[in-house]
Amino acid sequence: MDMIKEISCAPVSRRESRRLDRREIILNVAAQSFLEQGYASTTMSSIAAALGGSKGTLWSHFPSKEALFEAVIDRATAxxxxxxxxxxxxxxxxxxxxxxxxxxxxxxxxxxxxxxxxxxxxxxxxxxxxxxxxxxxxxxxxxxxxxxxxxxxxxxxxxxxxxxxxxxxxxxxxxxxxxxxxxxxxxxxxxxxxxxxxxxxxxxxxxxxxxxxxxxxxxxx
Amino acid sequence: MDMIKEISCAPVSRRESRRLDRREIILNVAAQSFLEQGYASTTMSSIAAALGGSKGTLWSHFPSKEALFEAVIDRATAxxxxxxxxxxxxxxxxxxxxxxxxxxxxxxxxxxxxxxxxxxxxxxxxxxxxxxxxxxxxxxxxxxxxxxxxxxxxxxxxxxxxxxxxxxxxxxxxxxxxxxxxxxxxxxxxxxxxxxxxxxxxxxxxxxxxxxxxxxxxxxx
DNA sequence: AGAAAAGCGTACCATATGGTATGGATATGA
DNA sequence: TCATATCCATACCATATGGTACGCTTTTCT
Structure with a gap:
């Protein structure tokens, strides 16, 4: 039973997968905002609002605005x-x-x-x-x-x-x-x-x- | 009396000259801030603080942040x-x-x-x-x-x-x-x-x- | 079935924002 | 001299910010 867990490095658990989905959505919304508003003019609150989700969720994925920004740039360049x-x-x-x-x-x-x-x-x-x-x-x-x-x-x-x-x-x-x-x-x-x-x-x-x-x-x- | 006023387009009155000086100082401070902080991250309050002057003076010269910004760009390009x-x-x-x-x-x-x-x-x-x-x-x-x-x-x-x-x-x-x-x-x-x-x-x-x-x-x- | 994870909604915090209002000091022009 | 233009200091405003806290529901794992 543990073996199955260990041999797969990709997210197997449904929880993890859903969480990554959410993360992906956050990154999409954030990317759009950062790219068209710039860093300083993009607000975490507006991202949370656009998400439809709550701020708690946002911060549970990215500990700060700066971290979110870096992740966005990382993904955009990729x-x-x-x-x-x-x-x-x-x-x-x-x-x-x-x-x-x-x-x-x-x-x-x-x-x-x-x-x-x-x-x-x-x-x-x-x-x-x-x-x-x-x-x-x-x-x-x-x-x-x-x-x-x-x-x-x-x-x-x-x-x-x-x-x-x-x-x-x-x-x-x-x-x-x-x-x-x-x-x-x-x-x-x-x-x-x-x-x-x-x-x-x-x-x-x-x-x-x-x-x-x-x-x-x-x-x- | 009016003639003297009219023939000179440059500021004659000392008041006017002082005001233009102040304006120049404001533009310098603002330019520095805008150029190294960007538009959104530059605050009017910080400019007023850096001026040593008051916000009232700032707004008496430029009716808004946007107007200040335009004046700064105008001067910088000149x-x-x-x-x-x-x-x-x-x-x-x-x-x-x-x-x-x-x-x-x-x-x-x-x-x-x-x-x-x-x-x-x-x-x-x-x-x-x-x-x-x-x-x-x-x-x-x-x-x-x-x-x-x-x-x-x-x-x-x-x-x-x-x-x-x-x-x-x-x-x-x-x-x-x-x-x-x-x-x-x-x-x-x-x-x-x-x-x-x-x-x-x-x-x-x-x-x-x-x-x-x-x-x-x-x-x- | 039950524990745990994840997310949601919301209220909240200290701080800062652009912008206004006011009262007083100081220098200038007539 | 005296009105006035300019400036300064400060208090204030509504709003918004990044970030926290908490209680609740839904989904997932075991």
Whole structure:
């Protein structure tokens, strides 16, 4: 009887499962509030109210507002990372794949949730140093690593010149984020028009290929 | 008697001058608080306390927290713009000047105040739509325009290929902001080490020249 | 069936918030 | 000199905050 308990690390007991469900719901509600209101403007009371539940329950799951916030950021970045891994589909020739990958990255990065998350991180990074680190490692870093893997194989195939794949990936991503993303962040636009995104992608790839094509001039020694 | 009053638009009366001084002090204190605490976490009471003055005085100058905030952003962006105009000194040959100009822009952009302001704008742009517009027009836009002016003359001299100067300027600035600025925003570093800034500049210029040098390949039609 | 866990509802706490009102001190302008 | 503009200090307001406490019901485990 005890054996069954021990061999399963996932929650078996129904109680535990229900509790995790509740926790999940709390995190959803809290995430929504934090992402669209910011940290300071989000109140525990309003979260409890939105839950339909009581404050006691809230505090039984998270001992403080700060702990809740950290859990939310943790989960949001994890979700972000999960969405990213869907992107890398390297079927087809290089330039087709490159464009598809860029489009995938752009779509994730420009999504309202990602923009809200980015805003929140930038806003609170000064006050919550760990948060910036978590986001950085799970967000941008993962994106670069995924891209770098793809670019690395292209380097091996001699399609683009050999260089640090991670540097190349960072370069490409920063090129993609130069226009629409900036304007979204500063509220100049509410959503990125597809044609503008397309233009960003094309420009980014053009500059990237101009820099990294196999026959391109070396930039540094 | 009325004439004297009318011909001078600057504050003549000592009362008025004192009042403006007080207003200036309020704006300084408020700016500091908003920039390092964010909007929601900054309290009017704490500002009044830091002033040494009373709340009555505060509210006699600004009818609400929101009004104070707008005035602060207005002034901060104006100050930012003033600092920018110091940058453009086009003596010397093109590449020397280009590097100096980039270094100047980087120095402004990476300064703690500029980073705080950028953070605040990004954080609150969703809630204060006008603020993003003000910042955008007085900050990035001015920077681009200054740079564009310089690049435009370089185009006329045939040093770089003819293109939309504003586009080229935006491109160069976005290249400069790709690394250190990002890391500062996300709290990965507390200040940008000079050698990293130097590296950012060199990379940006290399890519820029690779793209815009007179003999570079056209990127788009 | 009965113990325990989890959640709910609500009342409560000290504190702080944005904002108002008032009365007095001080400097300024006519 | 004298009215007035400005400021300061303080007390105050309704409301809201993060967080605690407690008694009650429902669900789960044994």
């Amino acid at each position: 979700a972000y990372r999960a969405k990213l891994s869907e992107i890398l589909d390297t079927r087809g020739d290089f330039s087709t794949t490159l464009k598809r990958v860029c489009a995938g990255i752009m779509e994730k990065i420009l999504s309202p949730e990602a923009v809200s998350l980015y805003r929140l991180v930038v806003a609170e990074a000064g006050r919550f140093p760990e948060m910036g680190r978590i986001f950085y490692n799970r967000g941008p870093r993962r994106t670069w690593e995924l891209l770098a893997e793809f670019l690395s194989s292209a380097m091996n195939d001699g399609i683009i010149r050999r260089a640090d794949p991670l540097d190349a990936a960072r370069f490409l991503v920063s090129l993609c984020m130069a226009d629409c993303h900036q304007q979204l962040l500063m509220g100049m636009i509410q959503s990125a028009p597809p044609e503008a995104v397309e233009r960003d992608i094309d420009r980014a790839i053009a500059v990237f290929m101009n820099t990294f094509a196999a026959d391109a001039a070396r930039l540094d020694g | 100050a930012y713009r003033a600092k920018l105009s110091e940058i453009l000194d086009t003596r010397g040959d093109f590449s020397t000047t280009l590097k100096r100009v980039c270094a100047g822009i980087m120095e402004k952009i990476l300064s703690p105040e500029a980073v705080s302001l950028y953070r605040l704008v990004v954080a609150e742009a969703g809630r204060f739509p006008e603020m993003g517009r003000i910042f955008y027009n007085r900050g990035p836009r001015r920077t681009w325009e200054l740079l564009a002016e310089f690049l435009s003359s370089a185009m006329n001299d045939g040093i770089i290929r003819r293109a939309d100067p504003l586009d080229a300027a935006r491109f160069l600035v976005s290249l400069c902001m790709a690394d250190c600025h990002q890391q500062l925003l996300m709290g990965m570093i507390q200040s940008a080490p000079p050698e990293a800034v130097e590296r950012d500049i060199d990379r940006a210029i290399a890519v820029f020249m690779n793209t815009f040098a007179a003999d570079a390949a056209r990127l788009d039609g």
